[in-house]
Structures are given as structure tokens and as C-alpha cells.
Amino acid sequence: MSLKVVELFAGVGGFRLGLEKIGFNVVWSNQWEPSTKRQHASMVYEARFGKKNHSNEDIALIGSDEIPDHDLLCGGFPCQDYSVATTLNNSKGLKGKKGVLWWSIFKILEEKKDKRPKYLFLENVDRLLKSPSDQRGRDFAVMLQSLNELGYAIEWRVINAADYGMPQKRRRVFFLGYHRSSQLYKKVNIAEKLDWVMEEGTIANAFPVCHTKEFHELKLEGDLVQITNNFNIKGELSPFMNTGIMVDEKVFTANTESNYKGKRIFLKDIIQKGRVDKEFLINESDIHKWEYLKGSKKEKRISKTGYQYNYSEGGMVFPDSLDGPSRTIITGEGGPSPSRFKHVVKTKNGLRRLTPLELERLNMFPDHHTKHSDVTNAKRAFFMGNALVVGVVEKIGMSLNSKLKNS
DSSP states (O other), X not given: OOOEEEEESOTTTHHHHHHHTTTOEEEEEEOOOTTOSSOHHHHXXXXXXXXXXXXXXXXXXXXXXXXXXXXXXXXXXXXXXXXEEOOTTSTTSOEESSOHHHHHHHHHHHHXXXXXXXXXXXXXXXXXXXXXXXXXXXXXXXHHHHXXXXXXXXXXXXXXXXXXXXXXXXXXXXXXXXXXXXXXXXXXXHSOHHHIIIIISHHHHHSXXXXXXXXXXXXXXXXXXXXXXXXXXXXXXXXOOSEEEEETTEEEEEOOOBOOOSOXXXXXXXXXXXXXXXXXXXXXXXXXXXXXXXXXXXXXXXXXXXXXXXXXXXXXXXXXXXXXXXXXXXXXXXXXXXXXXXXXXXETTEEEEOOHHHHHHHTTOOTTTTOXXXXXXXXXXXXXXXXXXXXXXXXXXXXXXXXXXXX
């Protein structure tokens, strides 16, 4: 089944790579980086997929009528503040404060009205379920209720790619939306919610979990402004666990563990063979700096204001072990300067940082996907620090496709 897909916050095309593998058709895409004059990610995207039907403009300034009708909207939107405020300039009295990118999605869906996509496939950092710190879970509650108002049921799961044999420990929350006009919405609505999230659901089919006795139910109370002001106002633990479903304001959520016994890819499996460019080699004179930054510490430090305090942190494995999945790639992975968080591996050529090719492989991108004459190696590393694991997208997409065929 070939769904028409719109990809927002496209980066260098992680969603597109995974969904096109299973035959979905991306009919429009958008990538805009507001903090830079040169749109490097969009340049890579266009080099790989072409300029046709690709937008490199601020999504907040694009009218919904400029976006073609589609079956599935996907994207990894940045994690920001999802709260809302009353305003006299908006007929519904709602307006995003800082989370403008989430509210851009909301605006598109709201304005599509009778032509809303039947399916949503979105991704974010897992702290979304627990933010902000003074109202744990409020941001996710606002997001769920805003989608509920637009007629969607939502299922979600926090997935660590390495738990399912993929080469990187990367935890992200993925969620699927089913519009009430779809057959899958009707299936979700009548299903036993525990059965859906544990066995029958789209994500459960893609990424099996163990049975659990830790679950609970809640109802989203009030409109978006009321949720912003009142949700978990006492600052208790977030009610949202790592797995769940929301239909018609009713939320069922559970803590689940992965159930996987298949093949596993380790860091050693993605290391490129032969010599690498010398820029990635660690100079012997810098090794002590790397060891210090990655080592455990208990020391006194002085703040900029002159305040003295005790600082401590645990040690990290140095160099990184090759006999397991890698640690999470971060956006600051590139560049030669010593760092606590950059990966360092030991090879026949000595200690070195990971290359852009290896970082691509850790996210299961095609080799040299981000290679571009106008893009530096540091920027390529930045892309991978922002990207998702393509294998996760592909497996969820395959499961969704199978559900739709059976419907």
C-alpha cells in the first residue's frame, strides 16, 4: 500500500529513507534551520532526493494550502515548550508560546479540516514524557489533547534502538496517530487497551515487549489552557509511562521492556576497514586531556561569580568498547578537540574519533549519505547527532503497512 507522505523537519531525510524502503511515496518535504544562513541539511536532502516538492522555508510561514494533501504526516520535531496562552487574536484562544514548531504541525492539521492526513508518525526525545520539571508530563498532555481535539487517537513507545539489535543506544519516543476517519482508529477504539499496547498494536508488532503488571489509566481534563495551567500542578512524577495509548481523552499507559532475541549489530561491525584520514587520529600529546575529561572527578571548582563548590562525575569507558552497541551520538561529535562525550575507538592505526561514514552507519543511513562538497565533516557529524535510527522508522512503517493491508 503506497501512502502519500509529507515529511516535516526533515533534516537529511531519515524518515524518508525508512518509509521509501517499504514503498511509501513522499510527495512534499520541508527542512528549515532558523539559526543559520546556509541551509546545509536542506542542501544534503536536495542532493539525495532532488529539489522537486522540497521546501526550504520557515514552516511557520507556509500556508497549509501550499502543502499537498497526504495520507501520512511524519517528522521529528524539536523538543520545546508546548504550553499555550490565552490571546484575543485567536478565535480558539490558544497560541503556542515557545513550541512554535509543534504548533506549526497543529496549524497544518487544523487547517486541513476535511482533508487531514489519516495517519501521523512523529518522533521526539524521551524526556518529552516528563517535561517540564515543575509539571511533569504537562507538555505531552498538551500535545495529546491537541491531537485529540483534531480527531486523532495516539499510541506511543519509548524505543532504544540497541534493545532491538541496532548498532546504537538511542532512546526516542515514537508515536503514531490514527484519525477517526480511518479503519485503524476504529480498531484502536474497540480494542482492549492492554492487549493493543502489549501485542496487537502497530508498534507492538514491530517491537515486541514483555508482559507487564505496571500500568494505569487517566483522563485528560479540560482544554489546552486548563491543561497548561493545571496538569500535575503539584509536581509529582509524570503519569506517562514508556508505552501508551490515548483515545477520546482516555489514556492507558504502561511500563514495558523489550523482548528481542535476534541478531545484534555492535560498534565493531560498522567500523570502516583500512586507514582513515589523519584528521580523525588522536594526537599522543592530547591523550591526557581525553583521559581527564572521560575520567571520574572529585574536585573543587569556582563559578564565574566566585562561588566555590564541589564537583564530581563518574568515569566513562575510554576508549569506547567495540563489543557492543555504541553510546548515543550527540551533535557535538565532530571536530578534533578533546571531549567527554565524543566517541574514541582503538584500531590498528591507534586511537581515533569516529568518521562521518561510521556515524551514518550507527544511524543505519546509507554510506556517504551526508557527503557533500559544501558540507564539512563536523557538520556531517552534527547531522547524525540530530538524526534518528532509520531502522526504527522502517520497522514501524512496515508494521503500519501490514495493518493497513489487513484493514
